[in-house]
Amino acid sequence: MFSFVRLDLVVLENQLPFFVLEELFNLAFVDDSSSLPLIPLTFNFFKCFNVQNMDPENVKIEHFMTDLIRAFQLPLNPLLKRPTRMMVKLWYSATELHDAGVKFEGSSSICLLDLHYEKGVLKMPRLVLDDQTEALVRNVMALEQFCHWNEVCLTDYFIFLDSLINTIEDINLLCDRGILVNNLVDNKAALSMVKNLVTNITCSGMSSDFTIICKELNAFYKKRFHRWMARLSVTTLKNQYFNNPWRGAGTIAACLLLLLTLIQTIMSILQVAKA
Incomplete structure (x- = not known):
């Protein structure tokens, strides 16, 4: 009660x-x-x-x-200098960034705004989604819009989260990494809630604390080398080529055939060279 x-x-x-x-x-x-x-x-x-x-x-x-x-x-020790606001947007979802090689990790911090990004690793505190979350968040953001319009810290966080989450797969990924704890009926309900949180919220840019992370994530995604390396990762190979016994057997057979073909080609070249 x-x-x-x-x-x-x-x-x-x-x-x-x-x-x-x-x-x-x-x-x-x-x-x-x-x-x-x-x-x-x-x-x-x-x-x-x-x-x-x-x-x-x-x-x-x-x-x-x-x-x-x-x-x-809010942080227990806020910065003395208020962060500047910039018009920067995160262009890629969590799964898109993950496929490009970004690693998502849940952090031990209990301050929701304590996000850290470094060298392809984004650490975020845990956020619990339950029946009270939407009402709490919407009212806090409304308060920031009217009473703290020059310091909309939590609004910035949920706009950032909204950019990260576009599909059920994004929810699944963040739940698996311990960033989201979903106490709703299912992940579809969690997706609907997250996408509804910032509906009708207007904001002139985001705090530099978030825009710096957005810029670095956008830049990381645009580098082809990172996406290429991500495709070669063990997890990706397992998901794409060994996700069931038949596909795994087919992959191994194809690799063996390629290897035998390569050996045969080398032997043929050596024989021609000796002749």
Whole structure:
């Protein structure tokens, strides 16, 4: 029951500004010295979302309770300099990048924005998809659009995720790598949810933290050498030529035939040379 109450309280149209709640709270408990302040009480009520164990003293709720849900997902040590925004898009999906040689790995970080890309390896924290995800994310992004329009960190993340995911195969890949945890009925439902998250969301570019990763992934994909090496990988060979016994036997037979033909050609050349 409490989970439904929490979800209702996060919905923006159900809320009063937080300063109004504080005034009402202070009036209601003006003579109660044993009562905790409103912010610690709010922290306790929403503690299931406080995955980074943030301290109430270090978080300021500027507008609505949804601010708190957003704050739980921000880095504990934000950069002093605000990242610039750039009009850069990721042009390739997760499976396209994977086929080009990009490796996807789930990271141990619990901050959703803690993405790292280096030398063909993209590490992303785990994201759980369940019945509450869409309502939470949509309301946090709506808050960013109207109250944090110059620092839409979580909106940037979900736009990036939307670019990575276009098909069921993309969902399958990210689930296999531990980046997505799908608690919905199936991966089709997960795909539908992810593609719906950024519907009607407008954003003037993305933070440089994300655009740098987008640029590097786009550049990696465009290099033919990487795609060629990816096709020679053990996993790709197994999937394409050894995915069942008959195809495996046919592949081995073809290789043997090619080898015997090569040997015969070499022997013929040697005989001609001796003659």
